[in-house]
Amino acid sequence: MEYNQDELVAPSWLDDAFFLNILRKFENDSAIELRANCVLRPGTKAGDHFASVMYRTQVQYQMANGVEKSIDLIMKIKPALEGLKKELLDSDDDDFFGKEMRMYGTILPQMAQLLAGIGEDYEYPRLVYACKEPHTIIVLEDISAGGWTMKGLVKSYEELQPTIRNIAKFHAASVAIEQMNSSFKSAFKCTILETFRTMQQMTDACFISFIHFVRDTLNLPDFVEPLQRFQQQLYDRLASVYEPSSSCTGVLIHGDFHFKNLLHQQRADRIVDTVFVDYQMCCWSSPVVDLFYLIYLIPEQTVKDTHRDEIVHYYHQTLSDMLARLNCADRIPRLIDLQVELLRAGSLELFHYIVFSAFRYIDMSTVDPEQFFLGRIKNPAFEKLEFQQTVRKELPRFKYQGIL
Numbered sequence: 001m002e003y004n005q006d007e008l009v010a011p012s013w014l015d016d017a018f019f020l021n022i023l024r025k026f027e028n029d030s031a032i033e034l035r036a037n038c039v040l041r042p043g044t045k046a047g048d049h050f051a052s053v054m055y056r057t058q059v060q061y062q063m064a065n066g067v068e069k070s071i072d073l074i075m076k077i078k079p080a081l082e083g084l085k086k087e088l089l090d091s092d093d094d095d096f097f098g099k100e101m102r103m104y105g106t107i108l109p110q111m112a113q114l115l116a117g118i119g120e121d122y123e124y125p126r127l128v129y130a131c132k133e134p135h136t137i138i139v140l141e142d143i144s145a146g147g148w149t150m151k152g153l154v155k156s157y158e159e160l161q162p163t164i165r166n167i168a169k170f171h172a173a174s175v176a177i178e179q180m181n182s183s184f185k186s187a188f189k190c191t192i193l194e195t196f197r198t199m200q201q202m203t204d205a206c207f208i209s210f211i212h213f214v215r216d217t218l219n220l221p222d223f224v225e226p227l228q229r230f231q232q233q234l235y236d237r238l239a240s241v242y243e244p245s246s247s248c249t250g251v252l253i254h255g256d257f258h259f260k261n262l263l264h265q266q267r268a269d270r271i272v273d274t275v276f277v278d279y280q281m282c283c284w285s286s287p288v289v290d291l292f293y294l295i296y297l298i299p300e301q302t303v304k305d306t307h308r309d310e311i312v313h314y315y316h317q318t319l320s321d322m323l324a325r326l327n328c329a330d331r332i333p334r335l336i337d338l339q340v341e342l343l344r345a346g347s348l349e350l351f352h353y354i355v356f357s358a359f360r361y362i363d364m365s366t367v368d369p370e371q372f373f374l375g376r377i378k379n380p381a382f383e384k385l386e387f388q389q390t391v392r393k394e395l396p397r398f399k400y401q402g403i404l
Helices: 016-027 084-089 096-116 157-180 192-198 200-217 221-232 234-242 287-296 301-325 335-344 346-361 369-373 385-400
Strands: 053-062 068-077 127-131 137-141 251-253 262-267 270-276 283-285
Touching: 016 053, 016 127, 096 127, 096 137, 096 157, 157 251, 157 270, 157 287, 157 301, 192 200, 192 234, 200 221, 200 346, 200 385, 221 234, 221 346, 221 385, 234 287, 234 346, 251 287, 287 301, 287 335, 287 346, 301 335, 301 385, 335 346, 346 385
Parallel strands: none
Antiparallel strands: 053 068, 068 137, 127 137, 251 283, 262 270
16 A cells, blocks of 8 residues: 555645645735646655645746746645544544644744744744635645655664754744743643543553563563553553643643654765654643653664663753753753653653554554554564563563653
8 A cells, every 4th residue: 555545536626726826825926827737646655644634746837927936735634534534633622733734834933033043943844825614724835855755763863863953942942932922831732632532442452462462472470460550540641741840841842753753854874954744733741742752753772772861961952052042041951850850751651662662663554544543453563572672671660660
């Protein structure tokens, strides 16, 4: 399955007239004319995203002054067909598309402006058009034409550094915005826990299979009862994690910060810069939420095992530097407070091992994503020696830290 099935045929309204209209608004030129038909193609390969329906195209057009231009676009559309995709994005608790429209339309440009004022860049795809009626759609400039590509799990600490640096910039800029606008936090109230509840069927299936794996494959029966207790307490534990801490600076988190939401620039086959996409789950929370994703769902396991403390230290150095230069020095957390916060929120790290491990090892293009999210696909991680060795090492750590 090369592409997602719901992206093989585009909706009839996504036509040349639509693109002509949005380009006229984007360029503020009512005389623009198209120079060629807009040919639509699926937005990503199967498994590279799940919730939205996505397409790409190139628009070639001529301005009123005769100048000819072209722009590559990527469209994110709210699903119309019944199913888990639509259920996730129809949540009464969160307006995922509305949030992402605010991010691309207002917040990211403000962050970039603040960071430019201290000599720092923050790259993101430009918003070309967004609306909720008559169809919910976000149209972004497709930066893949500029060499930005998805690369899977990051293979070295050095190549991870652009990601560490840019998430620290994102967090610091959000603190600067909140310092200027006290209502900013309430505009990004955290509802991620409710999203996890929507995925409870998958979560329950993951717990059952993980506990069987620990008992039968790893032969560690002493951990069965603690894991079962952890499952019973899961949503209370996660609620505590996502609640902003009183002892560590709150930030706007990306919230869905994994390797499939990163695009990289390479030089000599090495990652030299990284941008983030998919800002639908941003909310005000603890910075360690993104840090746990950074540590577990972006680099290869060997990078995490070897450089975990360095990752946290480099993030803290960068965050501190950015906050100081953005005149937010009083919001700089101590490194020890950040480490304590990681310990306090350690339930999220264990949750990642139990529920999200399959993302690291499965080729999502080979399975039905909806069946996967409903917990009906076997976790291939259980057959990997690396994962077996990792869980044998990590379960005692979670026990000794009081997480299990």
